[in-house]
Amino acid sequence: MTLNEDLLMLRDAARKFAEREIAPYAQAWDRDEYFPDEMIKKLGDQGFMGITVPEEYGGAGGNYMAFAIILEELARHDGGLCLAVEAHNGLCCGHILIGGNDDQKRKYLPALARGDQIGAWCLTEPNSGTDAAAMQTRAVQDGAHWVINGSKQFITNGERAGTYVVTARTGPGDRGAISAFIVERGTPGLSTGKREEKLGMRSSDTVVVKLEDVRVPAENMLGPEGRGFEDVKEVLKRGRVVISAMSVGFARGAVEEAVKYAHQRTAFGQPIFEFQAIQHKLADMMIQTEAARLMMYQSVSMLDRGLPTTREAAMTKVFASETATRVAMDAIQVLGGYGYLRDYNVERYMRDAKLIEIGEGTSEILRSLVAKTLRA
Amino acid sequence: MKIAVLMKRVPDTASVLKITPDNKSVDMANLKFVMSPYDEHAIEEALKIREAGKATEVIVFTVGPEGSQETIRTALAMGADRAVFVKEDPSRFNSKGIAEMLAAAVKTEGPELVFAGKQAVDDDASQVPERVAELLDLPHASIVTKFELNGRAATVEREIEGGSYTVEVPLPALFTMQKGINTPRYPTLPNIMKAKKKEIKEFSLADLGLDAAKLVSGLEVSGMSLPRANRLNKILDGDSTERVKKLLTILREEEKVL
Numbered sequence: 001m002t003l004n005e006d007l008l009m010l011r012d013a014a015r016k017f018a019e020r021e022i023a024p025y026a027q028a029w030d031r032d033e034y035f036p037d038e039m040i041k042k043l044g045d046q047g048f049m050g051i052t053v054p055e056e057y058g059g060a061g062g063n064y065m066a067f068a069i070i071l072e073e074l075a076r077h078d079g080g081l082c083l084a085v086e087a088h089n090g091l092c093c094g095h096i097l098i099g100g101n102d103d104q105k106r107k108y109l110p111a112l113a114r115g116d117q118i119g120a121w122c123l124t125e126p127n128s129g130t131d132a133a134a135m136q137t138r139a140v141q142d143g144a145h146w147v148i149n150g151s152k153q154f155i156t157n158g159e160r161a162g163t164y165v166v167t168a169r170t171g172p173g174d175r176g177a178i179s180a181f182i183v184e185r186g187t188p189g190l191s192t193g194k195r196e197e198k199l200g201m202r203s204s205d206t207v208v209v210k211l212e213d214v215r216v217p218a219e220n221m222l223g224p225e226g227r228g229f230e231d232v233k234e235v236l237k238r239g240r241v242v243i244s245a246m247s248v249g250f251a252r253g254a255v256e257e258a259v260k261y262a263h264q265r266t267a268f269g270q271p272i273f274e275f276q277a278i279q280h281k282l283a284d285m286m287i288q289t290e291a292a293r294l295m296m297y298q299s300v301s302m303l304d305r306g307l308p309t310t311r312e313a314a315m316t317k318v319f320a321s322e323t324a325t326r327v328a329m330d331a332i333q334v335l336g337g338y339g340y341l342r343d344y345n346v347e348r349y350m351r352d353a354k355l356i357e358i359g360e361g362t363s364e365i366l367r368s369l370v371a372k373t374l375r376a
Numbered sequence: 377m378k379i380a381v382l383m384k385r386v387p388d389t390a391s392v393l394k395i396t397p398d399n400k401s402v403d404m405a406n407l408k409f410v411m412s413p414y415d416e417h418a419i420e421e422a423l424k425i426r427e428a429g430k431a432t433e434v435i436v437f438t439v440g441p442e443g444s445q446e447t448i449r450t451a452l453a454m455g456a457d458r459a460v461f462v463k464e465d466p467s468r469f470n471s472k473g474i475a476e477m478l479a480a481a482v483k484t485e486g487p488e489l490v491f492a493g494k495q496a497v498d499d500d501a502s503q504v505p506e507r508v509a510e511l512l513d514l515p516h517a518s519i520v521t522k523f524e525l526n527g528r529a530a531t532v533e534r535e536i537e538g539g540s541y542t543v544e545v546p547l548p549a550l551f552t553m554q555k556g557i558n559t560p561r562y563p564t565l566p567n568i569m570k571a572k573k574k575e576i577k578e579f580s581l582a583d584l585g586l587d588a589a590k591l592v593s594g595l596e597v598s599g600m601s602l603p604r605a606n607r608l609n610k611i612l613d614g615d616s617t618e619r620v621k622k623l624l625t626i627l628r629e630e631e632k633v634l
Contacts, residue, residue, distance in 0.1 A: 005446060006568055009453055013562040047565030060565040070565070 003069070010066055014073035017046055026078040029203035030348055033195065035081050037160065043085060044115015048074075051089050053097065058110030064238070068245035068300045072293075075249025076256075079352025080203030082246055084118065087156040087204075090239040092119025095165045099180055099223035099231040108163055108182060117162025117185075122152035122209050123232060129154075133229070135178060137211065139168035146170075146181060146221065148189075148214040158192050158207035161185060166211065167228050177226030181216050189214035200351030239360050241303045241313040244296040247320035250353040251289040254324075254331035257346050258282060261335050278334060285327045292320040311373045314366040321356035322363060328353050377431045379422040380482050381456065382492035382505055383415045383438045385447035389497060393602065400597050401467060402498075411447050414493025416454075416560035417553040421523055422491050423455045424558065430525055433457045435485055439477050441465045445576060452571035453563030459576045460485065462584065473591030475507030480584040482512065489530075490550040494519045502552075509550040516550040517543055521557050 003011065021042060029035040043049050051067045053059020060066070067089060074082035093112055096105060096119075112119050128134040137150025148168050152158075164183040171177030183190055193208035223231055259282055262273035272278050299312040328350035332339035339346050357363045387393065388408040396403045411419075422434040436451040436459040438444055448459045462477045469477075482490060490512075492505035502518075509516035521540065522533035534541045535554050545551075563571070581588055610626075612619045628634045 005449065006572065009450060009563055009571075010565060010568050013453075013564070013568070016562045045564065046562070047567075051565060055566070055569075061569055062565055066565060 003065075007065060007069055010062075011069050011073065013046070014048075014070050015076075018073045018077045022074065022081060023077040026081075026203070027342065027345065027348070029078060029080065031202075031342070033197070033202045034205065035078070035084070035203040039081060040084075040118050041115045044113070048085060049088060049115040049118070050093065050109065050113020053093055053109050053113045057105045057113065059093075059113040063304045064242055064300050065297075065304055068242045068296060071242060071245040072249040072252070075246040075352070076253045078203055079246065079250060079349070079355070080201040082249065083201045083355070084157050084204045086239070086243060086246065087121060088112070088119045090242055091121030091123075091235055092157075092161075092163065092165050094238060095121060095180060095222060095231060095235045096182065098234050099227070100182075103219070104182065104222065112163060118157045118160060119163045119165070120155050120157040120161035120209070121235070122155050122158070122164055122166040124152060124154045126151060126153045133175065135167065135169055137166070137168040139170050139179060139181065141170075141218070142215070144218050145215045146218060148181065148183070148211045148216065150211050152209040152211070154196070155192075155207055155209045156204055158209045159195060159205040164190070164209065165222065166209075167232060168211075170225055170228075178228035178232070179225050180222040180228040180231060182220040182222060183211075183214060183216055187214055187216065199354060200348070201355050202351075236360060237310060237313065238303060240317050240366075241299050241309050243356060243360050244292070244299070244313075244316045244320035247317075247324035247353060247356045248289065248293045248296050250324040250349045250356075251285070251292060251320075251327040254328040254346055254349045254353075255282070255285045255289050257344070257349075258285065258331040258334040261338070261344075272334075281330055281334060285330050288323045288327055292316075292323045295319055311370055314361070314369045317356070317361065318363050318366045318370070321353070324353035325350060325357060377489070378433045378435060378485055378487040379425060379431045379489045379491060380485060380487040381415070381418050381422050381434060381436050381451070382478055382482075382490065382508065383419070383436050383447070383451055384412045384493075384496045384498075384504075385409045385438065385440055385444050386412045386496055386498040389413075395600050395602060399599050399601065401600060404467070409443075409447055411450055412493050412496040412498070414495060414497070414553060414555065416493075417555060417557050418491040418493050419451055419454055419456060420558045420560040421553055422489070423561070425489075425525065426455075431489070435460060435487065437478055437481050438462070439464055439466050439474050448576055449571050450563060452574045452576075453568045454561055455567055456574075458574050460579065461576050462579045462581075464581055468588070469591055470593055470595050471501050471503035471507060472593040472595075473588075475504045475511060476591050477581065477584065477586060478504065479508045479511035480586055481579055482508065484579075484584075488548045490514065490548070492550070492552045494552040494554050505550060505552045512550075514548055514550045515545050516552070517545050518552040519554045520551050521554050523551065523553075523557065 047060035048070055050059030051062045055061040111117055139146045139148045162185045166183050167178055167180045169176050170179040189212040191210045196206040262278050263271050265272050295316040299309050299316045303309050331346040335344055338344045388410045391407050394403040425431045426434050434456045436456045439462040460481050462481050495502040517532050517534055519535045520532045521535050524531045529544050529546045531544045612622045
């Protein structure tokens with residue numbers, strides 16, 4: 001699997017961007033649990049806030065491979081910022097692209113793609129994560145408006161988003177049909193809770209989004225009434241394919257830092273790289289990372305070709321996310337005591353990597369999903 | 377107003393160079409090529425002028441073999457509007473011939489401003505842009521660290537030993553750019569997507585009315601060798617205070633540099 005000329009150029013540009021604009025600050029953003037708002041504009045200027053948004057709506061018109069390549073390069077230096085970019089492009093813009101009509105796309109996508117604002121996607125609730133069908137947020141029609149009530153949990157970019165895509169039950173009963181709505185920042189009744197304190201991905205903001213009698217015009221419904229859950233599944237399916245690129249980025253970061261350290265650090269009169277125990281550990285880290293990258297390239301290119309990716313995305317995400325956590329743990333081991341210190345970054349990669357085993361489908365449910373395809 | 381930018385592709389500065397068996401040239405096989413870094417500054421400066429509304433078009437000019445298109449695309453992805461590509465293996469020529477090719481190509485567009493990097497990082501000859509200026513009968517200023525347009529002239533700061541030198545140059549004119557004049561942008565995703573659709577106009581020597589035989593200069597490379605590093609490999613021992621003392625003693629008494 002080799003990348004074409006455009007994708008190689010994109011990879012180089014994204015790498016330079018990440019090395020210059022992210023790497024020097026990532027430790028501080030992790031400590032402060034926030035990356036500066038001006039990064040959103042800088043990402044927008046690079047075209048990284050409207051990656052798959054077509055040119056006619058102000059985006060870059062890239063494919064999912066471009067998206068994945070950008071995610072790997074950003075994750076290499078800061079998982080939190082990368083998660084913000086992933087949620088914005090894949091989930092918020094992604095849902096508008098899948099479910100939105102032309103007017104909605106024209107109204108909302110250009111500002112999101114320029115990076116004038118960041119988007120958030122509000123699906124998860126306190127009692128509804130993997131089991132999205134247990135959703136309790138409800139929207140009731142009132143003339144030309146819908147009135148939304150409920151609470152959304154673990155919302156990436158929730159604190160500073162300019163545009164929210166919110167799912168709510170619109171059909172009757174506890175299992176009634178689900179619809180999606182675009183809610184603008186500043187709509188009365190929409191508020192956010194305190195910023196969650198997280199293990200990793202700390203530079204991205206994660207909050208509770210509360211909706212209390214939030215009135216949105218009927219034209220802000222994304223897609224026909226009751227189709228929300230179908231679109232949610234499609235958004236998640238595509239997101240699951242590209243999110244593995246973040247894991248590849250974490251694993252690559254861990255390998256690169258461990259290799260660098262192993263050459264610099266001496267023990268018993270030689271660089272620790274010369275010890276076979278270290279060499280084999282580094283080789284295994286490299287092998288696992290490359291395998292994860294190839295699985296990711298394979299499932300992303302299948303998505304770009306419009307092929308079914310349900311099983312491939314699940315297999316890739318389980319493998320890539322678990323590889324990233326393990327490789328980052330190994331990197332800490334190679335760095336020894338220094339690996340345990342925040343100054344050396346690898347412990348951060350481990351903390352960031354762990355999330356991908358949980359978010360957008362846990363390893364457990366994804367294994368079940370793979371197994372389901374094996375049933376006789 | 378059009379701005380022409382002269383660009384050269386060079387081996388990636390991180391690559392390990394090998395000399396060909398005849399000891400007369402660098403082995404170009406299996407090398408990764410990049411745009412000469414000073415040329416990135418030249419393109420950036422041209423793009424800034426266009427974005428300020430003071431120029432209509434930025435056109436990149438290069439002489440190179442098949443395969444140079446990749447580096448040209450990088451320039452287009454940075455934001456240059458189009459490119460003129462003289463497809464010719466430059467290893468047969470030196471600065472004189474390359475300058476004649478570029479001058480002939482630039483003439484087809486008649487730009488008001490011609491920019492280039494102050495030197496290419498492969499041969500470090502610092503010859504081509506100035507020769508192009510002479511061939512086109514343009515005034516030129518080299519090693520520019522600040523550039524400002526004032527209507528039909530440009531006021532520029534040139535770097536000189538220990539200071540700077542400000543000159544006003546009437547247009548059309550040629551300028552070579554020094555690091556520090558700006559921070560070159562990275563190609564953006566939308567521009568990478570657009571670069572594919574931008575025009576790369578190809579010229580052969582015949583198209584430009586040039587005769588290869590007349591472009592070859594009397595200069596001949598008689599030999600080439602890699603720099604040999606003769607290192608002392610001296611490692612100082614002791615704690616850091618002792619090591620600093622020893623180092624100072626060596627610098628003062630043995631090397632006499634202090």
